[in-house]
Structure formats: C-alpha cells, structure tokens
Amino acid sequence: MGKRSLAAIAATLMTAAALAGCAGDDGGDAGGGSGKLVLGFSQVGAESGWRTANTKSIQDSAAASGVDLKFVDAQGKQENQIKAIRSFITQRVDVIAFSPVVESGWDTVLKEAKDADIPVILTDRAIDSPDTSLYKTFIGSDFVLEGKKAGEWLVKEYEGKNDPVNIVELQGTPGAAPANDRKTGFADVIKADPKFKVIASQTGQFTRTDGKQVMETFLKAHPDIDVLYAHNDDMGLGAIEAIEAAGKKPGTDIKIITVDAVKDGMTALAAGKINYIVECSPLLGPQLMDLAKKVNNGEQVEQRVLTEETTFTPEQAKQVLPERKY
Numbered sequence: 001m002g003k004r005s006l007a008a009i010a011a012t013l014m015t016a017a018a019l020a021g022c023a024g025d026d027g028g029d030a031g032g033g034s035g036k037l038v039l040g041f042s043q044v045g046a047e048s049g050w051r052t053a054n055t056k057s058i059q060d061s062a063a064a065s066g067v068d069l070k071f072v073d074a075q076g077k078q079e080n081q082i083k084a085i086r087s088f089i090t091q092r093v094d095v096i097a098f099s100p101v102v103e104s105g106w107d108t109v110l111k112e113a114k115d116a117d118i119p120v121i122l123t124d125r126a127i128d129s130p131d132t133s134l135y136k137t138f139i140g141s142d143f144v145l146e147g148k149k150a151g152e153w154l155v156k157e158y159e160g161k162n163d164p165v166n167i168v169e170l171q172g173t174p175g176a177a178p179a180n181d182r183k184t185g186f187a188d189v190i191k192a193d194p195k196f197k198v199i200a201s202q203t204g205q206f207t208r209t210d211g212k213q214v215m216e217t218f219l220k221a222h223p224d225i226d227v228l229y230a231h232n233d234d235m236g237l238g239a240i241e242a243i244e245a246a247g248k249k250p251g252t253d254i255k256i257i258t259v260d261a262v263k264d265g266m267t268a269l270a271a272g273k274i275n276y277i278v279e280c281s282p283l284l285g286p287q288l289m290d291l292a293k294k295v296n297n298g299e300q301v302e303q304r305v306l307t308e309e310t311t312f313t314p315e316q317a318k319q320v321l322p323e324r325k326y
C-alpha cells in the first residue's frame, strides 16, 4: 500500500472496520492483500488499430511487471470512464490511470480520487483542467507537434509551386486532445502560404468506417481535392477505399498524410497509397507501469512524460515494416 496521508489511512481503517462489522470481510484494498500493486485503468475504447496496440501494451506490461490490472473499456463514452474511476475509488485501488476520451469534464471525479488519496496518471490524451494537482503525471505524445510535422511535409512537398492546393481534413473524435491539437499544429504551419486551402474538414471519429463515409461526401462535393490530411491511419485507410471507388489513385491523384504509423497504415505507405505518416507511439505500457509503481511509493515523478516518435516516408516504411511491433 502506497504512502497515504494519515487522515486517509484513518478513514480507510474506520471504513474497513465498519464494513467488517456488517459484511464480515475486511473491506480492505482491491488487491485483497495480495501485495501486488492494484492499478485501475479506464481505456477509451477499441476504435482504431492504435487503440488495440495501446491496450495490448498496457495489458502485457501489467502482466510482465506483476501489477494487478483492473481494465475497463469505456466504448468511447466519457460517462463510462467516470463510472469506472468511481468504481476504482470504491475498490480502493492503489493507482488510477486513464486515457481521457475528451479533454473536458474531469475535475469533479478527479477531485473525488484526490480526496480518497488515490494517485491518478493520465496516459495518451491530456485534459484541459488548470488544476494539475488532480493527476501526478501525463504520459503521451505532443499532438500539436504531430500536426506541425504533417504540415511541414506538405510545405516541402509543394515548395516552388504556386497553384492552389485544396486540402480536405478528417478530424479525430470531437473534443479529444489529439483531434484538437493535430488540427491546430497543421493549421499553424500551412497558414504561412495562402496557396494551401482547407476546403473541407469533418470528424471521422478516428474510425475506418466513418473515414470512408466522410471521404465519400468530400469527393462528391469537391472534384478538385489535392490532399487529404487524416488525424489517424484508420480514417486514412477508410478514405483510400472511397478514393479508389471514385476511380482516383490514392497517393498520386490525392496525396495523403496520416498520423499513428500502425502496421496497416505503414503497409499502405510502403505501397505508395499514403505519402507520409507521422508516428504516434501506442507502446505506453512499460513506462506506465514504472510510473504507477513510483507514484504508489510516493516518489516524485515528472509532471509530463513525452513519448519518443518519428515520421515515415514510403521508403522508410519498407525498411521498418518487417520488425514493426504494431
């Protein structure tokens, strides 16, 4: 059991005593005295290849590091994540971690965790609360930088050309940090040159299905699309199906930039159907387990832990695909 304030320990013991009186059990921590660190994790859902790889990384790392993982899939709903966090508090897990499906609306439930003296770790996505005392650390990518990298590739690709460049954008889940920030980073770079015009921008919910459907509407409304910027590979892959069904060549007639670098995206990149991918690593499991142990022991940790990631061209994708973990 990690270091907790004396008041919280007293409250826990009194609750345990009360529960023991009525329920006959010790009402103790979720781990039932197994001695293992008990980590409650609320995952966004299973919307994309990235998410599947992220879940695998967390589950595999928990097993490898002897952490008792209570894993809950929120199916993309914030209310399910809030419910899961409240359940973790009731179970008195040692540490709570979650990937916030959207940036806002977390202060109340995170205050409840703080009052229960249970440390919280944010993974993958950030929240917009100004109260950074509500969580011990945030481990994840810099999504604004990812958007900037996508924009910088486009600027280079069209260097020296003056014709208008018509861009359509498939945004991630409305309100999600990666959707907000990848849009901002990309727009910040391309605004330097008026030839770049975002002629349509709409959410594809980070899924292939929605990415395909929205791209179909873009193609019907805009016969002159030059570039697609998709906030993740899955929407880009769905869009490729729509582009091919419309008789156009993805990667040639319409240049495509995506973010994530999951295996299916990298395969399309190697085949020239995508032109550039900005990596967003889902392999947060090992660092999360390390951070969970540290905060459980009351150790100081960095407020912000940035994940390492790069970018890929088709040539680079061909080289790394054979040993790609996800």
Ligand code: GZL
Binding pocket: 047, 048, 049, 050, 051, 124, 125, 140, 141, 178, 206, 231, 232, 233, 234, 259, 260, 280
């Ligand atoms: C990014 C992550 C995003 C991925 C999508 O860290 O939150 O959510 O880019 C996933 O593929 O659905």
